[in-house]
Amino acid sequence: MVAVFYKDMLSWYLLTLKIREKLETENQGSEPVNQDQSLRPLQVTRSDQDQNNHNHEQTLSETGKIEVTKESPRETRDDWVISITDKLEQANRDDDTTIWGKLCIYRVPYYLQENDNQSYFPQTVSLGPYHHGKKRLRSMDRHKWRAVNRILKRTNQSIKIYIDAMSELEEKARACYEGPLGLSSNEFVEMLVLDGCFVLELFRGAVEGFTELGYARNDPVFAMRGSMHSIQRDMIMLENQLPLFILNRLLELQLGTKSQTGLVAQLAVRFFDPLMPTDEPMTKTDQSKLENYLAGDKAFDPFADMGELHCLDVFRRSLLRSSPKPEPRLSRRRWSRNTRVADKRRQQLIHCVTELKEAGIKFRRRKTDRFWDIQFNNGYLEIPRLLIHDGTKSLFLNLIAFEQCHIDSSNDITSYIIFMDNLIDSHADVSYLHYCGIIEHWLGSDAEVANLFNRLCEEVVFDTEDSYLSRLSAEVNRYYNQKWNAWRAALKHKYFNNPWAVVSFCAAVILLVLTLCQSFYAVYAYYKPPS
Template identity: 55%
Template sequence: MVAVFNKDVLSWYLITLKLREAVDAANVQKSPPPQPQWQPRNLPLITNGASPPLQRHGETEPDRSAFARSRAQSPAHSPKPQDPEWVITIRGKLAQARAEEAACPWSRLSVYRVPKCLRDGDERAYTPQVVSIGPLHRGRRRLREMDRHKWRALHHVLKRTRHDVTAYLDAVRPLEDRVRACYEGGAAALGGTDLAECLVLDGTFVLELFRGAADGGKGFVDALGYSRHDPVFAMRGAMHAVRNDMILLENQLPLFVLDLLLGLQLGTPEQTTGAVAALAVRFFDPLMPTDAPLLRKDRSKLVESSVQAAAQAFDPLSDPMLHCLDVFRRSLLRAGLQPTPPPPARLWPKKWSSGLRRVADKRRQQFVHCVSELREAGIRCRRRNTDRFWDIRFDNGVLRIPRILIHDGTKSLFLNLIAFEQCHVTDTAAPGPGGNNITSYAIFMDNLINSADDVKYLHDRGIIEHWLGSDAEVADLFNRLCNEVVFDINDSYLSGLSDQVNRYYDYKWSTWVASLKHNYFSNPWAIVSVVAGIFLLLLTMAQTFFSAYSYYRPMQ
C-alpha cells in the first residue's frame, strides 16, 4: 500500500512530534521525586527545601530547637522557592512597606499634605494660587510666573552680600535628609541638586519678603535696593496674594533652613536662631483676625509685643518652631490658654451631661446652644475689649467674646490652621506644636452661629466685623469650617466655660426671667402697658380690700 504525503504537511507533523517530546521531557524533570514512606530515626522531616547541617563523625546530634528557632526567626516576607507568583508579589509589597516605614520618621514630620476628607469642596483654600514655597507644589504650570521674581530676589541677595551662590548651595546640602524627613511626600522625589536649588531659591525669596515688609514696605527700597515700582517687592496688590499663599500648610519651608540662610546673609550663622520667627510675625500681622481701632504707633507696639512674646514664650532652643504657619499660630496664642474650670455641681439644680467622649461626630461637637436660644434663656453676649480673639469669658449670664474680623482670607487661614492641628497631634494643650485651640474656637463659634440672625446680633454687639457680602455668608463660613474634623470637646480649653454656660441655660428661673423681659419689657410701650396694668391691679386690689373691710367692720 503506497501513501503519498504532501511535503509541507510532513514537515509540520515532524515539528509537532519534536515539540511534544520536549514538553514531556520538561514535565518529567519538574515532577517531584516520590516521598519515602519511612523516616530515619532521630532525624527530623525536612520540607520546603531546607536541610539541617550534617552531623560529622565525633560530633553530637544537631540542636533541633536551635534549628527551629532559626526557621521561626526568618522574615515572613522572604521569598520561598515553592511560593506561587502572586504570593511572591505580596511579599515584595511587604518588603517595600518595611523599607518605607524605616525611611519615614513620622515624629519629624511638620509639613503635611491636607487629608482628602478635609479638602473636599475647599481645594482652593489649601492650594497656592500665585507662588509655590517648598517642594510639594514646585513646578506647577500656573505658579511658574513667580519663579523669575525668585531668581531676581536671589540675584539681589548675592549682589548685596557679595557672596557666590555656591556658599548657599553647599550650606543646605548637608540638610537634605533632615528636610526630606519634614515633608509628607514630595521632597523625596526631588534629587539632591533640585532640592538644594529649591531650598536656596524659595528660602531667599521668603527672607527678602520678610525683611522688606518692615515699616510698611519701605525696607524693600531703602534697605534692600529694590525699585519702588517693583511689581512684587513694592507692597502692591500682588503682595496680598503672596502673603495668603505663604500661610498655607502645604506651602512651607522648615524654619531651620530659613534661619541658616539668614545667618549666611548676615554673616552670623550661629546667632540667628529665632530671628526669622520675629520677622514672620511682622510680615503676617495683616492676616490677624482682629480689628482693634488702633493708631499706627499702637499697632507697632502691638506687633512688638507679639515679636517679644514669640521670642520669649516660645524659646526655639527648648521648643523649636517648625515653619511660618506654626509661628503664626503661636503668635495668635502668644499668652497661652488657661482652661476654665467647670462650676461646682451644687450651684445649679440640673447638671449638664459632659462625661461622654465626643469625637468625630458633627452632631456631638456641641459646646453651647446658638445665640438665639441663649437669648431666650437670659444669656447675653457682650464684646470683650482685647485683641486675643480666642479669650472668651462667661460671668453671671453674660458671655463676653472678643471682636473678630472676617475678610476674604479668613476662611483659608482658619482651614489651614485647623488642618495643621489635625495632622500635627501631640499630647500637649500648650500653644506650641499640637493642641486643638484654634479648632476649639472655630467649633465654639459654629455652635453660636446657626443663622444670619445670629450673625446680625453679634455684629450689632460689636463682636463680629466682616467684609463679606451678607450675614448669611458669615454664618455659612463658620458652619463649614469644621466639617469632617475629629474633635473631643473634653480636651478643649473651652470645655469648662461651655459647662458654665450650659448649666446657666438649664436653670429654669433664668429662662422665666428672660421670657418675662422679652415679652413685657422689650420696648418702651410694652413697659408702659405693664406698669399701667400693675397700677390698675393694685387699685383693684385696694378697692376690693376696702369693700370687704367696710362690710365686716361697718363704720359707726
C-alpha cells in the first residue's frame, strides 16, 4: 500500500517537473516558477489566478494540455494622466473660434439623416473630401482625369500650374470642412485639382456646349443625356461641395484672367437651372451675354460678389436674389441676446387648405417667378406656382440642412417649406392647390406630394417668430378666427356651390317676396276695403 502511494507521488513529481520545463522554455525572460508552487497539485482556480505574480494565465484543456494566454499590460496612472492631457489640448484647439468662422461645408447632422439619408449622400459622383474614394463612386474618377487632360490640351498648360495654385490654397480650403479629414496634403491637393476641373468642365459645357470644348457627341458623361440629372442632383448636396474660391482660381488659370468675380456663380446658376422649383428658366438675354463673355466679349456683367460659399449657397441665393425683400419678421434679429431655443411644439404657422377653405379663405396662383413670394389680400391667399419633380426632395432637404448648420444664413427656404407643410395635410389639399394652378408635380399621385411635404421638416429646429411669413400667417389666422367669414363661407358652399343652386335660391326669394306681397294686400284689403 505504501509502495503504491510513493509511486503515485513520484508520478506527480515527474509530471510537475515536465510542466515546469515546458513553461520555462515557452516563457523566456519571465521569473522562474516557484519550487513550492510546482509541487502543488495542478489546479486552476480564480484565487490562484489573482495571486499569480506572472502576466500569464494557466488553463487546463480537455486533453490535459496547458494553454498559456498572455494578458495585456495594465495602463499605469501616468499614461492615463497623459491621455487626459492630450484630450484637453485637442479640445483647446477645437475651441478656436477663428476656425469655426471659416467653416461652411458641413456634415449633415445625424438627426436629419434619419429622415432620408439617401437624399444627402451622392450616388454618382463625389466632390470634396467627405465621400472621396468611396467604392461606389470610383468609376467617375477616370472621367475626372479625362476632364483634366482635356483642359491641359485645350490651354497648352502644365498640370504643375494647377497643383501649385491649389497647394497655396490648401490650408484655407481645409478650414471650410468640418472635422478632421483623412487625406494627406498631396491627396487633398490632388482632389481639389481633379474635382474642381471636373466641375468647371460641366459648367462650361452646359453653356458653351460640350462639343465646343472638344468632347464627342456621344460622350458618356460630358453630354446632355439622362445621367446629367443624377450628376446635378449629387453636385447640389451639402456634403458634396467645393469652396467657391477654389473654382474661381481654377477658372482664372484656364481663361488667363484675374479677378473675374461672379463668373463661376453665373455658370453654376445656368448649370443647375433644371433643378429650379419654378418654370421660369434663365432669360435668353442673360444666357446670350454669358456665352459672349466666354467667347471673348468682356462686356458681360456677372453677378455682383455676394460672398457665395459654394455651389449650394449660390443656388440658394439665386432662388432669393431676384426678389424684393420679404415682409419684416415678427422677431427681426435671429441671433440676439434674447434668443431662445425653438419650441418644437410651436411649428404651426397656418391651418391646412381644407380648414382655410371652410373659413372662407380663397386660393389663387400668383404670377411671379419668385416661388416663395406669398401674399394675402382681401381673403385671397396668393401663392406662386411650384414645380415638384423627383429631385425636389433632395434639393429641399439639403437647402434646409445648410440653413440649419450655417449660423450666418437666413431660414427663408425653411420658412417657405414649413409654411407649405402646414398647408398640406392630405392629398385633398394637394388636389385643390393643383386645381388652382399652384402646385404642378411629376410624381405618381397627390398623396406622394403630401407625404413629401409632411416628411421634409421632420426633426427640423425652427422658430415660427423668426420667419418672413410670420406676419402673413398672423393675418390669415385673424381672418380664419372671424366667425362671420366661416358662416358666410358655409352658406356659399352649401347653397351657392353651383349655378342651379343660385337659380333655385333666386326663384325661392322671388316666390317668397310675391307671397309676402299677396299676404300684405289681402290683409290691407280686409282692414281697408275699397269704397
